[in-house]
Amino acid sequence: MNILLEQIKLTNIPSFSLTRQNRILQKELVDCFLQVVNKGIFILDENVKVLENMVSSLCEVDNGIGVASGSDALNLSLMACDIGYGDEVITTPFTFIATAAAISRVGAKPVFVDIDPDTWNINADLLKKRISTKTKAIIPVHLYGCPAEMTKIAQVAKEHRLKIIEDAAQALGAKCNDKSVGSFGDTGCFSFFPTKNFGSFGDGGMVITDNAKIADKIKLLRLHGAKHKYHHDIIGYNSRLDELQAAILNVKFKYIKQWTIRRREIAELYSSLFQEHISACRLSIKLPLEPDYAYHVYHQYTIQTDQRNQLQNYLKNCGISSTVYYPIPIHLQKAYSSLGYCKGDFPIAEAACNQVLSLPMFPELKDEEVAFIVERVVDFFA
Known part of the structure; x- marks a missing residue:
C-alpha cells in the first residue's frame, strides 16, 4: 500500500472525472453515436422512448418524459401541476439555485425551510410551520444522493392537499423505505448533467410520474404545446431530450x-x-x-x-x-x-x-x- 500511495502522490486526483469511464465504454459509446448519426433522426426518436421506459421502470412508475435539462424537469412539473402566480412552494435553501428558480419562473414564491443537520435535506418536522393558505406544493431535494424523509413529507402533503415535486437530480437509484425516490411525488425530476451519478454528454433531464394527466401535459409543454405538428393546444416550450444524449444514457444505463x-x-x-x-x-x-x-x-x-x-x-x-x-x-x-x-x-x-x-x-x-x-x-x- 505504501508504494501505491507514493505513486499516487505524483498524480492529481480529480473531484470527478468521466475520462476513466469513457475509456472503458469507448467502443459502446462510439457505436451508439454512429447508429444515431447514420439513422439521421435526432429529436424524440427510439432512443428517447427506450430511456423513458427504462428510467420509469427502474423507479416503478408508469411514465417517463425526457426533457432538455433537470431545471426544465422542475419547471414543467410546476406548470403541469397548475402552480403559478400568487402561489407558494416550500423548498430547501441548501441546494442548487435551479430548484428555487423553477418556482420563480412560473411566478410562484419560494418559501424556505431549514435543513436536517444530519442529512442536509429539508427538515420534514419543520414543514407545517411554513404552510399558509397560499402554499400549493413542496419540493424536497435528495441532496448528494441521500433521500429526504419522504414518508413524513408525503404525510404532511396529504394532510394539507399539497403537490409534491421531487428534485431527484442527484439521486437516481436512491430509495426511501424501499421505494424509489421520484415515485413519492406527483412528479420526480432527474438531471442528466454530465457530473450526475447518471450523466450524459451535455444537458438532459427527465420527469417521472404515475399521473397520466400530468404526463400528457408535460409532453405537450416540452413540444411547443403541440400534440401534432403545427397544431398547438397551449403555449409550450422547446424542451426535448435529444437522441444522441439518450443513446449515450442507454449505454450507461446497463x-x-x-x-x-x-x-x-x-x-x-x-x-x-x-x-x-x-x-x-x-x-x-x-x-x-x-x-x-x-x-x-x-x-x-x-x-x-x-x-x-x-x-x-x-x-x-x-x-x-x-x-x-x-x-x-x-x-x-x-x-x-x-x-x-x-x-x-x-x-x-x-x-x-x-x-x-x-x-x-x-x-x-x-x-x-x-x-x-x-x-x-x-x-x-x-
Whole structure:
C-alpha cells in the first residue's frame, strides 16, 4: 500500500472525472453515436422512448418524459401541476439555485425551510410551520444522493392537499423505505448533467410520474404545446431530450446498478478509514449519514468541518481536488434579496454552506486513492 500511495502522490486526483469511464465504454459509446448519426433522426426518436421506459421502470412508475435539462424537469412539473402566480412552494435553501428558480419562473414564491443537520435535506418536522393558505406544493431535494424523509413529507402533503415535486437530480437509484425516490411525488425530476451519478454528454433531464394527466401535459409543454405538428393546444416550450444524449444514457444505463454499488463501496471505505481516526479523537470532521430509512447512492461523499476552506486548500496542494456544494444558501443569494431573508434565518443551512466539502467520488476511483485522500485529511488535522 505504501508504494501505491507514493505513486499516487505524483498524480492529481480529480473531484470527478468521466475520462476513466469513457475509456472503458469507448467502443459502446462510439457505436451508439454512429447508429444515431447514420439513422439521421435526432429529436424524440427510439432512443428517447427506450430511456423513458427504462428510467420509469427502474423507479416503478408508469411514465417517463425526457426533457432538455433537470431545471426544465422542475419547471414543467410546476406548470403541469397548475402552480403559478400568487402561489407558494416550500423548498430547501441548501441546494442548487435551479430548484428555487423553477418556482420563480412560473411566478410562484419560494418559501424556505431549514435543513436536517444530519442529512442536509429539508427538515420534514419543520414543514407545517411554513404552510399558509397560499402554499400549493413542496419540493424536497435528495441532496448528494441521500433521500429526504419522504414518508413524513408525503404525510404532511396529504394532510394539507399539497403537490409534491421531487428534485431527484442527484439521486437516481436512491430509495426511501424501499421505494424509489421520484415515485413519492406527483412528479420526480432527474438531471442528466454530465457530473450526475447518471450523466450524459451535455444537458438532459427527465420527469417521472404515475399521473397520466400530468404526463400528457408535460409532453405537450416540452413540444411547443403541440400534440401534432403545427397544431398547438397551449403555449409550450422547446424542451426535448435529444437522441444522441439518450443513446449515450442507454449505454450507461446497463451499468447504473454496479456503479451505484461501487459508489457505496467507496463511501464505506472512506467512512471506515475516517472512523478509525475519529474514534481515536484525532479527527474533527462529520461524516455523511445514511439514515435507517434510506438507500444512499452517494452522488457525493461530503464531510463537514469548521476548517473547510483551510482543508480544501491543503488538499489542493496535495494534488487532490474537492468541491463545495454549495457555498451560499439560496435565501442569501443576491437574486433572492427581494424576499427579505437575512443571515441567521436558516442557521443549519448557513452553517453547512460554510463547512461542507465534497471529496472525490466517482465509480472508477481506486481504493488506494481513497486511502491517500484520507491520509492527507488526517495529516491536515494532525
